[in-house]
Amino acid sequence: MSETESMxxxxxxxxxxxxxxxxxxxxxTDVEASVSFYSMLGFNVCSRFQTDDGITRWADIRSHRxxxxxxxxxxxxxxxxxAVLFYLYSLDVRSLRDYLIDRGVPNAGAPPMEGIESPPPxxxxxxxxxxxxxxxxxxxxxxxxxxxCLLVGQID
Numbered sequence: 001m002s003e004t005e006s007m008x009x010x011x012x013x014x015x016x017x018x019x020x021x022x023x024x025x026x027x028x029t030d031v032e033a034s035v036s037f038y039s040m041l042g043f044n045v046c047s048r049f050q051t052d053d054g055i056t057r058w059a060d061i062r063s064h065r066x067x068x069x070x071x072x073x074x075x076x077x078x079x080x081x082x083a084v085l086f087y088l089y090s091l092d093v094r095s096l097r098d099y100l101i102d103r104g105v106p107n108a109g110a111p112p113m114e115g116i117e118s119p120p121p122x123x124x125x126x127x128x129x130x131x132x133x134x135x136x137x138x139x140x141x142x143x144x145x146x147x148x149c150l151l152v153g154q155i156d
Contacts, residue, residue, distance in 0.1 A: 027073040031056040079147020111141040
């Protein structure tokens with residue numbers, strides 16, 4: 001279903017019953033460190049909340065039509081326990097990978113094989129680009145500073 005068809009289908013619902021935007025909230029150890037990392041993926045801060053002592057507790061970040069909220073976690077984050085990943089799209093995953101590596105994100109090599117347990121890297125990492133049946137031009141796996149998995153598909 002195309003985006004236009006989807007919007008037309010949603011238009012048949014009452015306004016109060018139609019969801020038309022999503023903004024996942026990611027709990028992170030350090031909001032400013034995450035803002036800095038996500039800025040390398042093209043995200044800009046639209047809004048942030050800081051406490052009187054200058055600690056950023058929340059930020060709204062956006063890149064084109066992608067939108068996340070970052071919130072400071074109240075408990076330690078265990079990357080191995082995260083049961084979520086974020087799927088993103090790029091016009092040029094190879095350039096994105098090179099850009100991240102040039103800015104110091106560690107190159108983690110081949111991504112873990114599907115179905116095989118492997119410990120996540122300690123902190124941010126970028127993996128090799130792998131063609132997939134659903135993304136033949138390539139998919140890039142990235143881990144953010146808290147170990148969240150970001151998969152970035154190459155748009156043809």
